[in-house]
């Protein structure tokens with residue numbers, strides 16, 4: 553199936569994990585030439601495909617290819633809504649794993665290769681259900697620095713965390729609104745020279761009286777999303793780094809799209825567990 557003039561329509565599955573939504577295209581059997589061509593096509597057409605009025609709508613595309621590393625069941629290539637190709641996507645990987653897992657199986661486990669490395673996944677679902685609960689080993693976080701940025705309202709300090717992709721997390725006071733801050737300051741921080749050339753995802757997190765965390769994310773290459781799996785992982789890592797949380801402590805991360813369970817061990821290895829759902833199937837006309 554060669555894409556381009558007269559190419560056949562592109563089959564996809566629309567998926568969502570905590571309302572972070574994507575188009576999944578399964579190219580495991582398409583061969584390397586078509587996979588590469590489809591990645592190039594997706595990067596060029598992502599803005600239109602992800603447009604919520606003129607296209608399917610979504611935060612990005614997830615292209616599934618054959619596994620690259622020994623024993624991997626498949627690989628996942630992520631394309632953001634702006635056409636950029638990030639290293640990793642946590643909510644997206646849960647959705648890809650749920651697509652890879654046989655609907656008839658209650659439990660399945662396998663490794664998926666990503667641009668950030670292999671990620672072990674475990675899928676649990678009621679047989680036949682379009683929804684699943686997925687546990688992903690997200691690798692080991694790296695704290696890459698702390699940066700105090702002079703921003704329009706006041707200097708703010710961000711913890712820079714790499715969880716395969718880059719994140720900058722600011723913890724805000726009880727009197728501040730993380731959503732308003734993410735919307736107003738997110739774009740400038742994503743593009744701030746200190747994070748060049750890779751740019752960064754941006755998180756504003758507020759600890760609540762009950763110990764939970766209200767989290768809003770301005771995603772690199774996307775904008776505000778309802779949830780960000782890698783962002784939740786990076787936020788917990790930053791909280792532990794700042795002694796706002798402890799290793800092994802279950803922190804209730806409250807994203808607009810719903811809660812995520814994140815755990816970090818003494819060595820900095822992070823595990824994320826959350827939902828994934830297939831919403832509908834379709835074909836994108838070529």
Ligand SMILES: N[C@H](CCC[C@H](N)C(=O)O)C(=O)O
Nearest residue numbers: 638641642643717772781782
């Ligand atoms: N926009 C992100 C990729 C998607 C991350 C997010 N959707 C997740 O669930 O981790 C980036 O450019 O690094």
